[in-house]
Amino acid sequence: xxxxxxxxxxxxxxxxxxxxxxxxxxxxxxxxxxxxxxxxxxxxxxxxxxxxxxxxxxxxxxxxxxxxxxxxxxxxxxxxxxxxxxxxxxxxxxxxxxxxxxxxxxxxxxxxxxxxxxxxxxxxxxxxxxxxxxxxxxxxxxxxxxxxxxxxxxxxxxxxxxxxxxxxxxxxxxxxxxxxxxxxxxxxxxxxxxxxxxxxxxxxx
Amino acid sequence: xxxxxxxxxxxxxxxxxxxxxxxxxxxxxxxxxxxxxxxxxxxxxxxxxxxxxxxxxxxxxxxxxxxxxxxxxxxxxxxxxxxxxxxxxxxxxxxxxxxxxxxxxxxxxxxxxxxxxxxxxxxxxxxxxxxxxxxxxxxxxxxxxxxxxxxxxxxxxxxxxxxxxxxxxxxxxxxxxxxxxxxxxxxxxxxxxxxxxxxxxxxxx
Numbered sequence: 001x002x003x004x005x006x007x008x009x010x011x012x013x014x015x016x017x018x019x020x021x022x023x024x025x026x027x028x029x030x031x032x033x034x035x036x037x038x039x040x041x042x043x044x045x046x047x048x049x050x051x052x053x054x055x056x057x058x059x060x061x062x063x064x065x066x067x068x069x070x071x072x073x074x075x076x077x078x079x080x081x082x083x084x085x086x087x088x089x090x091x092x093x094x095x096x097x098x099x100x101x102x103x104x105x106x107x108x109x110x111x112x113x114x115x116x117x118x119x120x121x122x123x124x125x126x127x128x129x130x131x132x133x134x135x136x137x138x139x140x141x142x143x144x145x146x147x148x149x150x151x152x153x154x155x156x157x158x159x160x161x162x163x164x165x166x167x168x169x170x171x172x173x174x175x176x177x178x179x180x181x182x183x184x185x186x187x188x189x190x191x192x193x194x195x196x197x198x199x200x201x202x203x204x205x
Numbered sequence: 206x207x208x209x210x211x212x213x214x215x216x217x218x219x220x221x222x223x224x225x226x227x228x229x230x231x232x233x234x235x236x237x238x239x240x241x242x243x244x245x246x247x248x249x250x251x252x253x254x255x256x257x258x259x260x261x262x263x264x265x266x267x268x269x270x271x272x273x274x275x276x277x278x279x280x281x282x283x284x285x286x287x288x289x290x291x292x293x294x295x296x297x298x299x300x301x302x303x304x305x306x307x308x309x310x311x312x313x314x315x316x317x318x319x320x321x322x323x324x325x326x327x328x329x330x331x332x333x334x335x336x337x338x339x340x341x342x343x344x345x346x347x348x349x350x351x352x353x354x355x356x357x358x359x360x361x362x363x364x365x366x367x368x369x370x371x372x373x374x375x376x377x378x379x380x381x382x383x384x385x386x387x388x389x390x391x392x393x394x395x396x397x398x399x400x401x402x403x404x405x406x407x408x409x410x
Contacts, residue, residue: 013312013349021310037397037408039251045389047246047256050263054255054285057262059407061284079266080259105226107218132407144218164408181402183394184250192242192386202264202337203242203369 036163038156040180042139042172045188052134052166053080059164060090064131067124069117070095071169072137078205092130094120107144114146121155128160139169142176153179241368243361245385247344247377250393257339257371258285264369265295269336272329275300276322276374277342283410297335299325312349319351326360333365344374347381358384 039055041048059066068084068091084091096117118141124133141147153175156165167176177183193199244260246253264271273289273296289296301322323346329338346352358380361370372381382388398404 010312014310018310033402034405035402037402037405039397039408040394041252042394043392046244046387047252047389047391050259051252051256051391053259053262054252054257055408057258057288058255058284058410061286061288062406064407079263081266083262083266105219105223107215164405177394180395181397181400182251184252185392185394186252186256187248187390187392189245189247189382189388189390190385192244195386197238197240197242197386200239200242200369201267202269203244203260205263 035161036159036165037181038179039164039166040139040172040176040183041166041168041186042170042177042183043186043188044170045186046191047186048168048170049080049136051184051186052136052168055132055164055166056084056091056134059132060087062131063090065090065092065129067092067121067127067130067133068094068136069121069124069134069138070136071114071117071141072096076205079201080205092124110144111146114141117141118147118152118155125155125159125163125165128163130163132164132166133159134166135168137169138167139172139176141169142173143169143171149173149175152176240366241364241370242386243384244369244371245344245377245381245388246371246373246391247375247382247388248391248393249375250391251396252391253373253375254285254341256389256391257341257373260337260369260371261289261296261339264337265292267336268295270295270297270334272297272326272332272335272338273299273341274322274326274329274339274343275341276319276346277301281410284406285410297329315349316351319346322346323352323357323360330360330364330368330370333368335368337369337371338364339371340373342374343372344377344381346374347378348374348376354378354380357381 041051056066056068081093081095084093094117096113121133121135124130142149142152157179159165246256261271261273286298286300289298299322301318326338326340329335347354347357362384364370404410
């Protein structure tokens with residue numbers, strides 16, 4: 001590649017970046033509403049819960065108070081539970097504690113545990129001191145109708161103006177997608193599990 | 206709904222859960238290879254970097270050493286940077302420090318900074334004491350050819366056997382998808398930004 005080619009490439013790149021900056025500046029100027037967002041991480045791929053935990057980390061870095069309720073999970077101690085329990089003054093952490101439903105095989109017990117977990121979630125959703133609430137695997141509790149979706153959405157939408165809430169899990173009901181501000185479908189492209197690699201600490205829990 | 210209907214529903218549910226447990230147990234028994242996984246978070250939706258940060262949190266909870274290199278990001282201090290710098294004995298954190306390319310508009314400078322950041326990444330990828338390495342927004346540096354994808358993949362694939370590595374960002378090259386163990390496309394369903402809600406601390410940074 002000649003010097004002239006290099007220069008042309010650099011100029012085209014810089015012009016493209018300048019246009020991109022104009023577009024981004026305009027979009028940022030237009031997006032000026034500051035209020036808590038309702039985020040949903042759905043789909044069959046990896047990254048739903050971990051993305052919620054990453055936002056928890058960011059919120060902690062901004063000295064915000066955080067609430068975490070883990071529906072379904074809790075039969076084994078996770079890395080996130082071990083880590084977040086180190087910050088009792090900044091994090092309220094509640095794990096439902098009965099493991100996945102395919103381990104318990106007891107619907108009534110699952111409903112009772114999910115209802116108890118939702119009571120904890122509602123307390124957080126009514127507390128203006130909490131800046132971000134992560135409702136991990138809530139979608140699974142809704143999919144199996146352990147909880148009433150209308151009641152859940154009423155409680156989420158009635159939260160304090162500046163509180164963010166993140167809902168994760170497969171099988172998200174349409175009503176939750178409609179009510180949310182930001183929805184991502186974590187789409188599986190490929191997964192190490194299918195290639196015979198075990199679920200491992202630091203990655204899956 | 207009659208008592209008999211309730212009972213039927215509970216029985217069907219329990220039978221379904223029992224079948225699911227059989228399937229999950231078989232899959233877990235088959236996936237018995239323990240080695241570091243190469244994870245890619247791609248796509249246009251929210252959750253790529255935050256999912257990487259969530260895995261960092263899990264790894265910290267398991268007392269693992271962690272390395273983080275943020276390509277592109279670094280012009281402003283993020284929540285994750287503020288938080289992770291509190292754990293200098295467990296986390297090596299390096300932010301490239303020049304902001305997004307559409308702010309710098311200087312290709313040669315971007316290449317130099319990306320190369321410098323990759324040198325940091327390579328050090329981490331050669332250190333068996335580090336259990337998990339997050340290469341945040343690396344895909345953008347590859348998309349703009351600030352770094353050579355073959356060199357990058359050689360360095361990633363030559364890492365210690367039990368080290369996990371996570372690569373995030375839009376515009377992932379095909380070669381990276383092919384080389385990875387787990388790939389998720391964070392697919393945008395909807396985003397608060399498009400509805401006029403600003404990017405906010407704790408959520409976007």
